[in-house]
Amino acid sequence: MAVGARRAASFPAAIFRSEAALPLGLLAPTLIFLGLLILVPVAQAVLLSFQAADGTLGLDAYRRMLNDQAFTDSFRNTILLIVAIVPIQMVLALSMALLIHSRFPGHGAFLYIYALPLAISDLAAGIVWLAMFTDQGYLNTILQGLGLIKEPIAYLSYENLQWIFVAVVVAESWRATAIVLVIILAGLQLIPRDYFEAAELFGASRIRRTISVVLPMLRPSLQSALIIRTIFAFQTFAVVLALAGRQLPVLGYEAYDWYYNNRNEHVAAAFAVLILALTIAVTIVYMRLLRVRETEIAR
Amino acid sequence: MTAIAAPAVRRRASRAVVLDRVLLYGAAGFLALWTLFPIYLIALAAFSERAAIYEYPKPLLPTRFSTDTMDFFVNSTGVLSSLRNSVIVALGTIVLGLLIGTPAGYALARFSFPGRGFIQVGVLISKMFPIAILSIPLAVTFIQIGLYDTLQGVIIIHTAMVLPFIVIVTAGVFLGVSRELEEAATTLGTSRFGAFVRVALPLALPGLAAAAIFTFVTSWNEVFAATILTVRNTTLPAQVLGALNISPLYFRFAGGFFLIIPSLFFIFFMRRYLFNLWGPGR
Numbered sequence: 001m002a003v004g005a006r007r008a009a010s011f012p013a014a015i016f017r018s019e020a021a022l023p024l025g026l027l028a029p030t031l032i033f034l035g036l037l038i039l040v041p042v043a044q045a046v047l048l049s050f051q052a053a054d055g056t057l058g059l060d061a062y063r064r065m066l067n068d069q070a071f072t073d074s075f076r077n078t079i080l081l082i083v084a085i086v087p088i089q090m091v092l093a094l095s096m097a098l099l100i101h102s103r104f105p106g107h108g109a110f111l112y113i114y115a116l117p118l119a120i121s122d123l124a125a126g127i128v129w130l131a132m133f134t135d136q137g138y139l140n141t142i143l144q145g146l147g148l149i150k151e152p153i154a155y156l157s158y159e160n161l162q163w164i165f166v167a168v169v170v171a172e173s174w175r176a177t178a179i180v181l182v183i184i185l186a187g188l189q190l191i192p193r194d195y196f197e198a199a200e201l202f203g204a205s206r207i208r209r210t211i212s213v214v215l216p217m218l219r220p221s222l223q224s225a226l227i228i229r230t231i232f233a234f235q236t237f238a239v240v241l242a243l244a245g246r247q248l249p250v251l252g253y254e255a256y257d258w259y260y261n262n263r264n265e266h267v268a269a270a271f272a273v274l275i276l277a278l279t280i281a282v283t284i285v286y287m288r289l290l291r292v293r294e295t296e297i298a299r
Numbered sequence: 300m301t302a303i304a305a306p307a308v309r310r311r312a313s314r315a316v317v318l319d320r321v322l323l324y325g326a327a328g329f330l331a332l333w334t335l336f337p338i339y340l341i342a343l344a345a346f347s348e349r350a351a352i353y354e355y356p357k358p359l360l361p362t363r364f365s366t367d368t369m370d371f372f373v374n375s376t377g378v379l380s381s382l383r384n385s386v387i388v389a390l391g392t393i394v395l396g397l398l399i400g401t402p403a404g405y406a407l408a409r410f411s412f413p414g415r416g417f418i419q420v421g422v423l424i425s426k427m428f429p430i431a432i433l434s435i436p437l438a439v440t441f442i443q444i445g446l447y448d449t450l451q452g453v454i455i456i457h458t459a460m461v462l463p464f465i466v467i468v469t470a471g472v473f474l475g476v477s478r479e480l481e482e483a484a485t486t487l488g489t490s491r492f493g494a495f496v497r498v499a500l501p502l503a504l505p506g507l508a509a510a511a512i513f514t515f516v517t518s519w520n521e522v523f524a525a526t527i528l529t530v531r532n533t534t535l536p537a538q539v540l541g542a543l544n545i546s547p548l549y550f551r552f553a554g555g556f557f558l559i560i561p562s563l564f565f566i567f568f569m570r571r572y573l574f575n576l577w578g579p580g581r
Contacts, residue, residue, distance in 0.1 A: 026402035034462060034463065037455065038433060041436035045433070128338070130552075132337060136354065136355035137357070140356075152355065182509045183513075185505075186508070220475055221471060235430065252429060
């Protein structure tokens with residue numbers, strides 16, 4: 001006790017003793033940083049979206065956004081990509097994580113392999129799969145070698161939009177699954193071994209153990225992974241740019257395009273505000289759904 | 300009776316074990332192939348002659364190794380210096396991000412206080428805005444305060460990008476760390492800070508490592524803000540992106556592979572770190 005009291009006199013410990021000020025003190029650096037570097041610029045950008053080129057306030061930027069001939073396509077493509085990519089990533093990452101966590105001989109090597117795409121940029125991933133999907137690329141070489149196709153398929157041609165879509169889904173699933181894997185693995189490690197052993201002792205099969213023991217305890221990690229991946233998927237554009245150029249418009253690319261090529265920061269900001277609105281809506285839905293299930297479990 | 304039945308049971312059990320193993324390694328192997336094969340192929344493309352990029356069908360084995368394509372890429376102006384810049388920015392972002400974000404994640408996981416939900420949503424919202432729109436007003440500000448075209452400026456915006464996620468991930472991690480253990484430590488005479496450092500932090504280390512990996516990836520991947528905020532001090536992705544539109548396929552393949560090379564070393568380093576954290580009794 002005496003040791004604890006003496007330690008409490010040191011500076012960090014003094015902060016930790018004040019219950020009311022402590023959480024705010026811990027949050028202060030983050031809040032100040034985010035306020036200055038995100039909220040202020042975001043407010044400036046929202047203002048931009050409601051300004052016309054001459055500085056007067058109005059809905060001109062939004063009108064131009066809606067009249068953009070690529071608007072409907074980019075909106076639809078962005079949603080479809082999220083719907084296709086996020087579930088694939090979650091399933092792939094969960095499979096990898098559960099395999100690794102079973103600690104079979106050699107699981108270390110497999111973890112190394114699965115984690116390889118972690119530090120690969122979306123730009124690089126787009127280029128990697130460009131080498132696969134390009135006309136004279138490896139996919140055509142392999143499929144023709146196996147006798148599955150008679151002649152090379154132009155996957156990335158404007159005539160094959162569904163193939164361009166598949167290529168982007170494959171490249172993004174390939175790249176970003178590793179991030180989900182690490183988050184899930186970190187969560188798995190926090191589940192005490194006893195839980196698995198107890199379940200095993202009572203004769204629960206591996207599948208039963210996974211559903212009844214692992215998944216409920218993984219909820220915080222799965223929630224983090226789900227939110228992170230969905231938010232990122234709304235901003236997908238470098239992969240699309242590398243693989244498809246302008247052929248598969250997405251909202252992120254439109255915002256980029258309006259700023260860089262059309263030099264119109266107002267319409268670009270309008271696109272960004274739309275992405276923001278969509279992302280907030282999706283996140284609220286996720287949090288609602290997951291919180292409801294948590295209370296069910298608590299019962 | 301039992302003497303006769305026992306070997307049959309054992310045989311059936313061992314057959315089940317073998318089947319189990321086959322399925323396990325089959326699934327693991329398939330997922331490994333899915334991850335590795337594209338990396339192998341981009342390496343193959345990067346280490347062939349420039350002319351070979353346009354050959355069809357392509358050789359799938361490294362029969363005609365050549366550094367021609369890679370030489371061309373590496374000797375392109377600005378590639379090596381931008382690689383150095385990328386590493387400095389990514390490491391700086393990890394340090395700054397974890398230093399600022401971890402206490403916030405801990406606070407959100409451990410305390411209920413007025414405005415907690417509001418702060419949580421606020422932290423989430425701050426990441427939702429596209430980096431494109433964050434970068435443009437920030438570029439103006441950075442010009443005014445002298446951070447434009449500096450690595451510090453890129454580190455700061457990358458930290459702002461990843462900070463919400465560091466907070467969310469660490470909050471999730473600390474939520475999973477038993478609060479009772481920490482309280483037990485304080486009951487036994489450790490200060491609250493001591494309990495955090497000795498109990499919560501070690502248990503949370505795998506999660507913090509994941510946050511660090513995530514931070515590195517985000518900074519390394521980020522190309523938009525780096526492009527907008529720098530002129531001469533570009534990062535590697537910004538350098539490659541700037542050249543993409545005007546470059547042939549072989550330059551893009553070499554650039555793609557080059558962007559991947561540091562990530563292979565990085566994972567090798569992080570894997571050992573993660574494995575040390577796998578816990579005792581491995």
